[in-house]
Amino acid sequence: MWPSRNRTETVTCLACGIERARDEAREYDKHGDRWDREDKTFEYLCKACHSDLCHHPRGELEDLLVDLEAGRLDRDAFLASYLSAVEERYGPLEEES
Template sequence: MWPWSSQNRTTTVTCLACGEEIGRSKAREYDKYGNRWDREDKAFEYLCKDCHRELCPHPRHGLEDLLVELEAGERDQEAFLRAYLLTVQKRQDRVEERREWE
């Protein structure tokens, strides 16, 4: 049995990517902490199916390590995003350089 009451669940939610309001049954649950099964004292965010398809199939290998390395959630959003974009660009440049030598 789930620890929440169905009476307390919202019937509509807002997609965090596009802002569209959709029925909860048509949304995909998103937990920014990566553990959607631990539900105690959590507020989830949601993606509509279209945004979920567009955003989620991308490779995530190493993403969690990168987020920890860049102190996600421990620094202000602007500083984190700047560091994230710079780091990803540097790593992408290294991949491109390796491809040139192959």
């Protein structure tokens, strides 16, 4: 039997934690490839949190975070290693005026 079309699926926004109807959210794929759906489960962002995101390409960001063991180090140690790695890979950071 087919699922009911009028059934409202709810999802939880990974940024703010608020539960919303699925049609009030955006899919988020941490690998940046939401079109390849085989063996994937998606996370969701509410529309407000999604619009607050930077939508620029993230290139090597996921690999860099894995290399730096993001989520395993305390915040200060992670930020120090992140800034050092970014400067090493891409040059000095500049302040915007």
